Amino acid sequence: MHKRGTSLSGAATTAPHRPQQNKLLAALTAVELEQLVPHLEGFPMRLGDLVYEPGRQPQYAYFPTTSIVSLHHVTENGATVETTGVGNEGVVGISLFMGGATTSSSAVVQTAGYAYRIEHHTFKQRFDRGGHLQQVLLRYTQAMMTQIFQSAACYRHHSVEQQLSRWLLATMDRVVSKDLILTQELVANMLGVRRESITEAAGHLQSAGLIRYRRGHISVLDQTGLEARACECYGVVKRELARLAS
Amino acid sequence: MHKRGTSLSGAATTAPHRPQQNKLLAALTAVELEQLVPHLEGFPMRLGDLVYEPGRQPQYAYFPTTSIVSLHHVTENGATVETTGVGNEGVVGISLFMGGATTSSSAVVQTAGYAYRIEHHTFKQRFDRGGHLQQVLLRYTQAMMTQIFQSAACYRHHSVEQQLSRWLLATMDRVVSKDLILTQELVANMLGVRRESITEAAGHLQSAGLIRYRRGHISVLDQTGLEARACECYGVVKRELARLAS
DNA sequence: CCCGCTATGTTCGTTATCGAACAGACTGGC
């Protein structure tokens, strides 16, 4: 009586995660995706997990769906900066198909969630076939480069408060919830500034009514207002990502 | 005995410019290079020439031989930073094969000299054939990303004097002469700092006997000493370029 | 050979960020 639905409908409604939640995978043709799916392994990403270590050959590429991974650069004396964040719009593991084997960056899970991962040989193999998959990946790589260009300019010329605003907005765009789970210390490491500078900047944004935060949480209250405080970098990167994704 | 070589050796010694002076072209197989040569056009690069304009579709890719091109990012209020320099180790026009069409950067000739250029359709076509050319270009792209990662960290964490040292060393590596033709104003734009800051830093380096400069010229006197003053970024990028070029 | 342009030098006060040190407050686990 009930339950006459084929297994498909049941599966579709109950499946909590699908590869298509990642925009790069979603951009593939049906055929390509189908061929790739057997090699994709759902993988939980826990906050703080070290996905890539600089100088080591990575074994997998990761397509985040609900998680966010942060790519970092660490200087000799331990100071860090985020070079890019990767959410469901991208992939972690560019170097696997670019040919360099190792990366100079480390990759850390910044927001817990899910990702699909693929073994590096298979990944490279599929990339080398050319076609749409290659095109999608290269375009994304270029979008990533734009992000880094912009970040470099931003680090040089914009204030901590502007950068914080920008970073919060960019992170919001990658998650569903309006509540980000992270400490000020963590954000400080992302932006490569002191924790106190974040406290101060966040204080300003809060008294302006743009965000609200408590121990370990930050919520954006007024996205538009925050955009006005942020530097142009946010908009530039967002538009470029949209342009290259189309 | 020796010289049993034919006309080839003669041509090699008299030709003032050869595509092989560019390391990427030199890394190609003989066959690939031969197929590419008919499409390569020798091209003089004059100081200050605007090679690429942000947002415009470039018509050529450029393989510098003796020239240096600087990729810039310009912020809304006109402030600039160099994101990468491209000399004979690279190519200007990544976006042509990455698929994004336009670039967000502008490219300016920083040191006059020579380059070989190739029309963008042909370039893309050759790239899409895969093979060694593609591999070489992608590897270079990755090296370029490393440079930008490092620059971002550098802009955040290192002093103007360190950055100036680094930049001078990197530039020296790309030219034959020990005498760089550039003003302090120009260098300031590269590093995204005030001209006065460069005057000050250069003054220090000069009194330490590491460099010598006069109106429009800077010469490096003590490369090793300069490396000691520079931040790690110089060495990191140099090693990575070497690694990925091999 | 001189004039004007442009590059460099120098000064001043101002600002953002740093670095260190410590106080207070929240939260999760027992």
Added chain:
DNA sequence: GCCAGTCTGTTCGATAACGAACATAGCGGG
């Protein structure tokens, strides 16, 4: 319900880089 550990708030002085204004000096074209 308490305690330990961690996160946040606040202070202080130090410093690097900024912004503007002006002085000097070298170079190249007429």
